[in-house]
Structure formats: C-alpha cells, structure tokens
Amino acid sequence: MAExxxxxxxxxxxxxxxxxxxxxxxxxxxxxxxxxxxxGKVDGVVVDLSTPLVQDAAVEILTxxxxxxxxxxxxxxxxxxxxxxxxxxxxxxFAIGPVIENGFYYDFADHDFTPDEFSDIERExxxxxxxxxxxxxxxxxxxxxxxxxxxRKDRFKVEIxxxxxxxxxxxxxxxxxxxxxCRGPHLPSTGRIKAFRLMSLAGxxxxxxxxxxxxxxxxxxxxxxxxxxxxxLKMLEEAKQRDHRKLGKELELFMFSEDAPGMPFYLPNxxxxxxxxxxxxxxxxxxxxxxxxxxxxxxxxxxWVESGHWxxxxxxxxxxxxxxxxxxxxxxxxxxxxxIYRNKLRSYRDLPLxxxxxxxxxxxxxxxxxGGMMRVRAFTQDDAHIFCRPDQIGQEVERVLALVAKxxxxxxxxxxxxxxxxxxxxxGSDELWNxxxxxxxxxxxxAGVTYHINPGDGAFYGPKIDFHIKDAIGRTWQCATVQLDFxxxxxxxxxYIGEDGKAHRPVVIHRAIFxxxxxxxxxxxxxxxGAFPLWLAPVxxxxxxxxxxxxxxxxxxxxxxxxxGIRAEVDLRGEKIGYKIxxxxxxxxxxxxxxxxxxxDAGTLSVRRYGTGDxxxxxxxxxxxxxxxxxxxxELLKV
RNA sequence: GCCAGCGUAGCUCAGCAGGUAGAGCAACUGACUUGUAAUCAGUAGGUCGCAGGUUCGACUCCUGUCGCUGGCUCCA
Numbered sequence: 239m240a241e242x243x244x245x246x247x248x249x250x251x252x253x254x255x256x257x258x259x260x261x262x263x264x265x266x267x268x269x270x271x272x273x274x275x276x277x278g279k280v281d282g283v284v285v286d287l288s289t290p291l292v293q294d295a296a297v298e299i300l301t302x303x304x305x306x307x308x309x310x311x312x313x314x315x316x317x318x319x320x321x322x323x324x325x326x327x328x329x330x331x332f333a334i335g336p337v338i339e340n341g342f343y344y345d346f347a348d349h350d351f352t353p354d355e356f357s358d359i360e361r362e363x364x365x366x367x368x369x370x371x372x373x374x375x376x377x378x379x380x381x382x383x384x385x386x387x388x389x390r391k392d393r394f395k396v397e398i399x400x401x402x403x404x405x406x407x408x409x410x411x412x413x414x415x416x417x418x419x420c421r422g423p424h425l426p427s428t429g430r431i432k433a434f435r436l437m438s439l440a441g442x443x444x445x446x447x448x449x450x451x452x453x454x455x456x457x458x459x460x461x462x463x464x465x466x467x468x469x470x471l472k473m474l475e476e477a478k479q480r481d482h483r484k485l486g487k488e489l490e491l492f493m494f495s496e497d498a499p500g501m502p503f504y505l506p507n508x509x510x511x512x513x514x515x516x517x518x519x520x521x522x523x524x525x526x527x528x529x530x531x532x533x534x535x536x537x538x539x540x541x542w543v544e545s546g547h548w549x550x551x552x553x554x555x556x557x558x559x560x561x562x563x564x565x566x567x568x569x570x571x572x573x574x575x576x577x578i579y580r581n582k583l584r585s586y587r588d589l590p591l592x593x594x595x596x597x598x599x600x601x602x603x604x605x606x607x608x609g610g611m612m613r614v615r616a617f618t619q620d621d622a623h624i625f626c627r628p629d630q631i632g633q634e635v636e637r638v639l640a641l642v643a644k645x646x647x648x649x650x651x652x653x654x655x656x657x658x659x660x661x662x663x664x665x666g667s668d669e670l671w672n673x674x675x676x677x678x679x680x681x682x683x684x685a686g687v688t689y690h691i692n693p694g695d696g697a698f699y700g701p702k703i704d705f706h707i708k709d710a711i712g713r714t715w716q717c718a719t720v721q722l723d724f725x726x727x728x729x730x731x732x733x734y735i736g737e738d739g740k741a742h743r744p745v746v747i748h749r750a751i752f753x754x755x756x757x758x759x760x761x762x763x764x765x766x767x768g769a770f771p772l773w774l775a776p777v778x779x780x781x782x783x784x785x786x787x788x789x790x791x792x793x794x795x796x797x798x799x800x801x802x803g804i805r806a807e808v809d810l811r812g813e814k815i816g817y818k819i820x821x822x823x824x825x826x827x828x829x830x831x832x833x834x835x836x837x838x839d840a841g842t843l844s845v846r847r848y849g850t851g852d853x854x855x856x857x858x859x860x861x862x863x864x865x866x867x868x869x870x871x872x873e874l875l876k877v
Numbered sequence: 878g879c880c881a882g883c884g885u886a887g888c889u890c891a892g893c894a895g896g897u898a899g900a901g902c903a904a905c906u907g908a909c910u911u912g913u914a915a916u917c918a919g920u921a922g923g924u925c926g927c928a929g930g931u932u933c934g935a936c937u938c939c940u941g942u943c944g945c946u947g948g949c950u951c952c953a
Contacts, residue, residue: 343948350881351881352881352882353881353882437947438881438947438948439880439881439882439947439948440880440881440947440948440949441879441880441881441948441949442879442880442948442949442950443879443880443949443950446949446950447950448878448879448949448950448951452879452880452949453880453949454880454881455880455948455949457947457948483945483946487888488888494944494945495944496926496943496944496945499943499944499945545953546953547953549953550953551952551953553951553952554951554952554953569953570953572953601952603951603952604878604879604950604951605878605943605944606878606879606880606948606949606950607878607949607950607951607952608944608945609945609946609947610946697953698953699953725953726953782913784910784911784912784913785910785911785912786910786911787910787911812909812910812911813911813915813916814909814910814911814912814915814916815911815912815913816911816912816913816914816915816916817911817914817915817916818913818914819912819913819914820913820914820915821914821915822914823913823914824914824915830913832912832913834911834912835912836912844912844913846913851913852913
C-alpha cells in the first residue's frame with residue numbers, strides 16, 4: 239500500500255497510508271485529539287475531517303481551541319439553524335449563512351420571523367444536535383446542483399449557482415433531510431455543536447444591494463463552551479450597563495431632541511468633559527507645532543464644486559440658499575483649510591504647515607443609521623491638515639504617531655494600527671504612491687509599532703493609516719486616522735516656492751485623533767462606565783453636610799474648593815448623610831467630602847473616594863493638594 | 878432610504894377581548910436634624926409621540942408621519 243508523508247504542526251513527520259482520513263490521523267496522533275478534532279488543515283487549506291490524505295502535505299488538526307476550528311463549528315451551527323427553520327417553517331427560502339465575529343447569521347425569505355420564535359428554533363436545533371446527524375460532503379456538477387435547487391424553488395441558491403462559471407464543481411453538505419449548497423468545511427456531525435444562542439433579527443438586502451429583495455437575517459452567537467457563551471452574554475450585559483446613551487441621560491452629559499435628530503445637545507456636565515478633552519489635546523498640539531484655526535460652517539457651492547464634494551458627497555450635504563446662490567454646511571474641514579493655505583504665497587520654509595481646527599461639521603446621514611453619539615449628523619472633528627513636501631511625509635507621520643500614542647495613553651487605551659494601500663481606481667502617479675506608501679511604512683516601522691496592512695483599501699486620493707482603540711471591555715473602535723491626499727492639492731492648485739525658486743505642489747496629510755470629539759466622548763463614557771478620571775469629572779468634589787447645623791461650614795468648604803480651581807458643589811439638603819453619600823456615588827462623583835461636627839470644630843474634611851470608600855480625615859490644604867495632583871497627573875481611577 | 882421592534886408622568890416601566898390611565902424613583906410640602914450607598918407622611922404631575930380613520934366610544938384596532946432601538950445600505 240502506498241504511503242505518503244505528512245508534516246504535523248509541531249514539525250514532526252509521519253508516514254500514513256494513502257487514503258487515510260484526517261479523522262483517522264487525528265485519532266492516531268492521540269485519543270484526545272481524535273475526540274476533539276473538528277476539521278483539518280492540509281497545506282494551509284481548511285478541510286473536513288473526512289478528507290483523505292493522498293499526497294505528502296503539511297497537516298494540522300483543528301479543534302475548537304483554534305480560531306479556524308471554532309469558525310467551522312459556527313458555520314455548522316448556522317446550517318443547524320437553517321435545518322431547524324426548514325423543519326418548523328416549511329417553504330422558507332435560504333440565502334446565505336456565513337460565520338461572523340462571535341457567531342454567524344443566516345438570511346431567510348418567505349417567512350415572517352418574530353423574536354418569539356427564537357426559543358422554538360433553538361429547541362429544534364437542540365433536537366437536531368441530539369440526533370447527532372452525520373454531516374456529509376457531496377461533490378456535484380453545476381448542472382446537478384442547479385437542478386436540485388430549481389426543484390426546491392430555492393431562488394437564491396439558484397442565483398448563486400448561475401453566477402458560477404459553467405462546469406464548476408460544487409459541494410453540497412447534507413445532514414439528515416437537510417441539504418445546503420456550501421463550500422464547507424463542516425463538523426463531522428451535528429452532535430458536535432456546542433453552545434449557541436439566537437440573538438436578534440434584522441433586515442438585510444439580498445447581496446447587500448438596496449435595490450433587491452429584503453431578507454430576514456437571524457443573528458446568533460456560538461462558542462466552544464457554555465461558559466464562553468455565558469461570558470459573552472455577560473459582556474453584552476455589561477456593555478448595556480455602560481451604554482453611553484443610558485449614562486449620558488443619568489449623568490446629564492448630553493441629550494437629543496426630535497427637533498434635531500442626530501445632533502447632540504451638550505448639558506453642562508457633558509460640556510465640562512468635552513472642554514477638558516479639547517484643552518488637553520490643544521495644549522499637546524501646540525507642543526507638536528500645530529496652529530489652530532476656525533473656518534466658516536456655511537460656504538458657497540463654488541467651494542464644494544472645486545473640492546469635488548459637490549460631485550461626490552452632495553447626498554450627505556445640507557444645502558441652503560442666500561442671495562440667490564447656493565451654500566452648503568461643511569461636511570468636512572479640508573476645503574476651508576485649502577483656502578487658508580492658498581491665502582498667501584507659501585515658501586518651502588513654511589513647510590510643514592500644520593493647521594488644526596475643532597471643526598463642527600454636518601453630514602446628512604440616513605435616518606436609519608443614527609445612534610446616540612456614535613453615529614450622528616452634526617459633530618466636531620479634531621481635524622488637522624499638514625501641508626508638506628513629499629520628502630517630509632515620513633517625519634510628519636512619525637510626529638502624528640507619537641501624538642496619537644500620547645493622547646490614547648492618557649485614557650488607558652491600547653490601540654492597533656492598520657495601513658491601507660493603493661486601490662485599483664486611484665489618482666496620482668506611481669512614483670508618488672510608492673513614495674507615500676513607503677514613507678508611511680517607514681514611519682510605522684521607525685515608531686516600532688506593529689500594524690496590519692489592508693492592500694487596496696486606501697482612498698482613491700492616497701494611502702491611510704487607521705487606529706483602532708480597545709476599550710475596557712475589549713471592544714475596538716476606529717478613531718484616529720492619518721490620510722495622505724494627492725488630490726486636494728491638485729484641485730486647489732496649491733503651491734509652494736522651493737529652494738530652486740520654482741513652484742512645487744505640496745502633499746496634504748489629513749489627520750484626526752479623537753476623530754469625532756462627540757463620538758470619543760461616547761466611547762470614553764462607556765470605557766469608564768461613567769466614572770471619569772478626576773481631571774474629566776464634571777463634578778470633582780461633592781461636599782455633603784451631616785445636618786443643617788453644618789451648612790455654613792459646608793458652604794465655606796465649597797467656596798474654598800472652587801477658589802482653588804476645583805469643580806465642587808455642596809449638598810445642603812435636609813437628608814441623612816447616608817442618602818447624600820449614596821446619591822454622590824450613584825452619580826459617580828470622584829470625591830465626597832463629609833462635614834459634620836468633628837470636621838467643623840477641627841477645621842478638617844472627611845474624604846470618601848468613589849470606588850474606594852472612606853479615606854478618613856484630612857486637613858483642607860492636604861486634600862486640595864491631593865486633588866490638584868491627581869488632576870495634573872490625569873491619573874486613571876483605580877477601581 | 879429599507880426591514881423589524883418600540884414610543885404611556887422628569888426617569889424606569891406596568892396597563893387595556895376598545896369603556897378617556899397606574900407603580901417605584903425624582904420633584905414639591907411637612908415632620909425628623911440626621912456620621913459614610915435610600916427617614917416617614919402627604920401633594921402635585923400625563924390631550925398615552927403627532928395627524929387622520931374605524932367605532933356610540935380609541936392609550937388600546939387601521940393608515941400615514943416623526944422619533945428611538947437593532948440591523949442592512951451608504952461613507953470624499
């Protein structure tokens with residue numbers, strides 16, 4: 239019998255008879271691996287365990303501990319859900335059911351689902367799992383597959399097959415009475431499916447095309463263990479508790495009105511935080527050589543034609559008329575900054591020119607996409623444009639990287655970086671693109687950061703770097719961005735006079751760090767769960783009097799704290815001290831200072847820290863020094 | 878813009894085979910004068926998102942509309 243040699247994950251080699259399946263190999267390696275195997279990988283391709291080995295190859299056995307193994311199980315769980323739906327609601331048509339982060343979804347048509355049906359579907363899925371149906375792969379010709387799904391009037395599957403070239407070999411996966419067109423791979427049987435939960439239902443267009451049929455998408459999560467599922471559900475619950483919309487209301491940070499959908503109103507508390515964020519960043523920007531400007535909100539249509547926004551972004555712009563001319567609210571700050579650059583003759587000595595703006599922009603986003611601070615129609619960008627020579631790109635990007643790291647570090651965010659390179663349809667010469675991409679890469683390498691490259695994902699006008707921050711409960715948010723732009727300098731015919739006395743074209747670097755200040759505030763609210771570090775806290779110290787007798791002393795303490803530059807307020811109400819303390823804690827106020835007879839007589843304060851508890855008695859000067867020190871260091875709250 | 882769900886007091890929510898609304902917290906008043914996460918009692922507060930329709934009668938059913946939520950889509 240012929241043999242072939244497989245190289246395993248640990249580098250060891252093993253001879254097996256040709257025709258040995260991966261399942262058999264797994265069992266031969268170890269009993270445990272045989273039981274835990276869910277799929278295999280042959281020369282880097284994920285395949286079913288039933289796949290026979292026919293030639294020398296690098297082989298890996300996948301279990302649920304491998305991301306790819308887990309994905310296989312999620313995919314099989316999607317089939318299981320589809321089978322349950324087919325059993326419960328005959329006539330339902332099936333579109334696609336891919337794996338997504340934490341789980342999968344499946345798109346259906348011809349049945350109106352309601353969330354009430356989730357438990358029925360889950361119960362049927364459990365039944366299918368208990369039946370432990372073998373999942374079998376079948377290779378079929380394109381014509382046979384077409385015939386099968388035409389017979390079943392499965393219009394989506396038929397369309398998918400029709401879009402494949404003639405003569406393509408297709409695969410079907412069968413489990414009991416259920417069959418689905420699928421590339422696979424899958425688990426060996428339905429009994430191997432572990433923990434899952436149906437989560438939500440949503441509309442989704444067939445093939446993501448808004449002109450086509452709207453399907454019903456069922457979302458579900460699936461994990462290798464029940465404990466992991468529970469952990470995930472707990473995280474979602476935690477996220478709900480931290481939701482900035484809930485906390486924004488409770489802590490009176492901001493509000494929304496039907497009269498201005500998607501446009502946040504800042505309440506006094508929220509504005510304190512926002513102002514602190516801006517002045518923190520503003521000081522750093524001065525240090526990093528930025529000059530702050532402010533450009534108009536409403537500008538003539540001519541400008542938007544020149545910038546190209548009128549042709550490419552018109553749908554999202556608010557337009558108004560005055561003096562029989564069209565004006566538009568700025569959706570971006572760049573065109574205004576181009577005008578500032580062009581306002582006078584620029585020399586190479588002026589470059590790099592870094593201009594920043596807290597620019598309030600309006601974008602008419604589709605109604606259905608709005609959500610809290612995360613997706614709005616009016617927001618403020620911490621925008622900046624750096625005008626430089628092509629050979630300065632590298633050093634400028636490095637400066638931005640350093641600034642971004644400094645800003646994020648203060649909030650305790652870690653971040654990862656993605657570099658998006660030249661897309662197919664792009665503007666600018668090969669030379670410029672190559673220079674720009676290598677400058678970005680060199681800057682990233684020089685900064686010693688790791689990054690992920692998204693080839694072809696850049697904007698048509700230049701490559702970009704995106705920063706994704708990770709918050710306290712592990713979610714990531716894309717915030718900062720650095721984008722090179724070869725387009726705007728051309729459109730606005732920007733020039734500088736070089737050493738050679740001739741006119742040259744500068745490169746523009748767009749950059750934002752918070753991105754949207756408003757959204758960043760939302761992210762921070764969730765990151766800190768509303769318990770902001772002292773320097774950001776709207777109220778830093780709440781003075782609580784034990785009874786009316788100490789009102790004078792309490793009011794005097796408040797005044798002295800305010801005079802020391804501390805955001806303080808006093809609670810003089812005729813409530814019990816326990817009640818006042820509870821309220822201060824519920825509002826997540828960092829320090830509560832209790833004053834009663836002892837404190838008044840000794841001229842001291844009794845200090846309580848949010849998240850820590852009673853810190854004991856302090857004299858006024860020590861407390862002020864402590865608070866000021868904590869504010870200055872921007873110390874993160876230790877809970 | 879599309880699909881689904883939701884919209885009742887300042888907040889969180891209950892209610893109704895269709896007979897014009899209720900709780901807790903907050904607010905206000907009074908009593909209590911309080912020592913580290915909720916003192917007691919009382920009062921007030923709503924054209925049930927808005928506009929039409931069906932009905933003797935609509936918060937409840939229907940249509941439209943606005944807003945919110947979850948997705949889709951779009952994202953120079």
